[in-house]
Amino acid sequence: MREAVTIDENEKIIDAFYKMKENNVKELVVVNKQGEYKGLIRERDIILEKNLNAKVKNIVKIFAKTEKEDISEIAKIMYQNDLYTLPYVKNKEVLGIFYIDEILEYIQKNVDLKNIPAYTIMTKKVIVASPQIKISKVIRIFAENNISHLPLVENSKLVAIVSRRDIIEKIFKPKERVTIGELIGEKYSLLENPAISIASKPVITFYKKEKIGTLIERMKENNISCLVEKNLEGIITKKDFLKVLIEERLEGIKINVSGLAFLDSLEKNLLNKYAKSFCNEIKKIGGKELEINVKKLSEKRNYFVIRATCLIKDSYIHASAEGFNFIDVLQTLFDKLKRLAIEEKGYEEEKNLREIRKSLLIEYLKNF
Secondary structure, three states, X not given: OXXXXXXXXXXXXXXXXXXXXXXXXXXXXXXXXXXXXXXXXEHXXXXXXXXXXXXXXXXXXXXXXXXXXXXXXXXXXXXXXXXXXEEEEEXXXXXEEEEHHHHHHHHHHHOOOOOOEHHHOOEOOOOOEOOOOEHHHHHHHHHHHOOOEEEEEEOOEEEEEEEHHHHHHHHHOOOOOOOHHHHHHHHHHHOOOEHHHOOEOOOOEEOOOOEHHHHHHHHHHHOOOEEEEOOOOOEEEHHHHHHHOOOEEEOOEEEEEEOHHHOOHHHHHHHHHHHHHHHHHHHHHOEEEEEEEEEEOOOOOOOEEXXXXXXXOOEEEEEEEEEOOHHHHHHHHHHHHHHHHHHHHHXXXXXXXXXXXXXXXXXXXXXX
């Protein structure tokens, strides 16, 4: 645990922008005049904000905190709220902050990583784009898909990767303080440039069967926060390593849910109800894992985007749904998952039937 970098809720967003730059952090702890905890402001919140002269409290969306020094609990809150830091708060007073790198060090020292392959924690569905995609479009993809890294692919070949950090460093962070007008004007002209102009290369990769202990070291050695699977079958960020500490099960199915910070208690209960019912069904056909990501694109409009990946035997199925009505979105999502699971079951049964027919034919031909 380290000392928290704080900012008053009534300061301007532009001041938060520079404070992040000066302290080399991705998130700031927001407090009131009495020093009481009011939430977190993140880099991604600033990227999406057009009025940098507004007050910090206007864009505070995350209120997660911990009152315990329990590493597993801290990892769970970080993962579910998509955070890289977590304030340690008691009686509204911020006593310090936990960083994800501290959790990764704990994992390396206290968890046996020798037998955990990368494919068990990697995000399986990789979103990619052309190197010529505009930076403004990349920002929209980040926001709509709740991701922070976008591999750039040309002729089926991985050529570079652009991250939220690249955008902050090369678009949003001038070398010295300028007026808000100058900063916004320069920002919007640069956003029309192709992503390849600010992307990182070469891309550091991994194989899906590699053990995750070596991957943590690879990130440290290269001072990066993301690795891409060699064949574009998955992607791993620092947040994915937290899964080894927070494994939960519903009806015997391993489940991970991120983005719960966007939901109220009723919505969380509904999500749990639908997920439990689905897990109960897929365990009958070899279901093993379910991963769900929730995103609310606008607090005011309440527009939900929910994505899910499910492992059934050795095959992955993917589904997504979006809309204004949370119940309708859930219903659509799990209807899609059930339909895909049934199709997967049918394919597996047909495959087994073909194998039986093949074996019978071989036995029949042996008699001639």
